[in-house]
Amino acid sequence: MALAQAAASSPSADNSIRWRLHFSGLQAAIRTPDLGQLAATRRRLDLISLGCVVESLRARSAELGLLMQFQWHEDRGTEPLSLTFTRTPHQAPDPLGAYLAGRHSNRTPFYRGPKLTATQQTDLANELRPISGASLSWMDAAELRAQATSLIRAAEVERFRNKELHEELFSAVRFDLGWTETCEEGLPPGSLAVGLLERPGFKLMRHWSVQRAFNLLGVHHVLGLRSAAIPARTAPHLVVLGGTGPEHEAALSAGRALLRIWTRANAMGLAAQVLAASPLYALAGATAVPEKLQAKLAAGWHSLTPASTPFIVLRLGHAAAPAVRAGRPSAASVVA
Structure with a gap:
């Protein structure tokens, strides 16, 4: 087991x-x-x-x-x-x-320093050595960070503006749980770093009719900034993980890289959060993503990582441990 x-x-x-x-x-x-x-x-x-x-x-x-x-x-x-x-x-x-x-996600909006040393960055990147075709790109230079953040923001705004993407976003949240409870399946609300004053509005926004009304006031733009763009822009480190070759090979390599980088980062005392929407929406045929946005994201990510297909953005830094973490299923439950 x-x-x-x-x-x-x-x-x-x-x-x-x-x-x-x-x-x-x-x-x-x-x-x-x-x-x-x-x-x-x-x-x-x-x-x-x-x-x-x-x-x-x-x-x-x-x-x-x-x-x-x-x-x-x-x-x-x-x-x-x-x-x-x-x-x-x-x-x-x-x-x-x-x-x-011990690997876990930390959705605290603001990560703090200190930044990794050059040696620590090299050690972290070396976790990809066992994985053929995997790539890691640091988005820490000012120009690269600005471009990456713009792409992340565009995708995140669409998640709140688009009915199908909105449904996908909120369907994983276990609204049947309290803010201090956890679960083995789905995302407990308490793990999402939603502030006390934000919680009533957050629960209402799971209903598309409410979200659509809020969007008339431009709330989707605010949410795109709050949930992804600002956390990405201000994090000490932002990395993009990708892969090369046919889609299944590239995605598998990116997943293997994610497991190694995320686990090693946590072991080093770093907080980590995956921001996957933007690179995934950039891929051909992305579900429910408008063609114009998909093309914009594809061009943007290609300019940042031309040698590989990006699948995942990971922000890294330091933050207090989350009060609530998503649980894990038992070993028996994953064996057929």
Whole structure:
């Protein structure tokens, strides 16, 4: 069950497990919805999540003296990934394995310094060494940060202006819970860093009719700034994670990179938050995203990371630990 628990601790866009592990001795398969039948953005999110699962399993396996290898199967529908575990007395442990359970998101709007030293930045970037095709780009220079923040803001405003994207945004929030409660599935409201005075309005905004009325007053622009643009602009560090090759390879590599960078950052005492909407909305066929916005985002991100396809933005800095964290499912619940 140690491997299953490591997989269960992997991140997903909405803290929802959409895959299951099926073990047979030292072999395993990851079962998912048929990725080929999913809408484009959902498919990409699932691929990123699967990359996180693969890397969690690889890191934990190394701790247990196992070498894990995985293979992608384009033609297997609901079992796209197979895993092989090999016992080896010379398997070096992966230092990240000990920190997997502690990885968490911190949505505090403002992160503080100090910034990482050049050596620390290099050490963090070196976490990508085991991942073929993965890329990490620092958006810390003033011009790069300004461009990235503009792209992040444009996507975030659209999430509050667009009915379908708005529904997707709020559907993961567990409004049946109180502000001090947590849950294994979905996002507890208390984990979202919503201030006391903001909470009544936040709960109302889950209703599209209310959000649409607020938007007549330009509230969607304010929300785009508050929820993503200002946090991204003011963070000590902003990184973009991507991948190269066919979409499934690039997204899996980006997911593996996310797991390693996020876990290592937390282990270094850093707070971290994923801001994935903007690079995902930039990809061809992004679900419910207007073509004009998609083209603008695609051009913008390509100018910032021309050598790879960006999938994830991660802001890093220092902040007090969140009072409420999203829970994790049990190991038994992720085994088919």
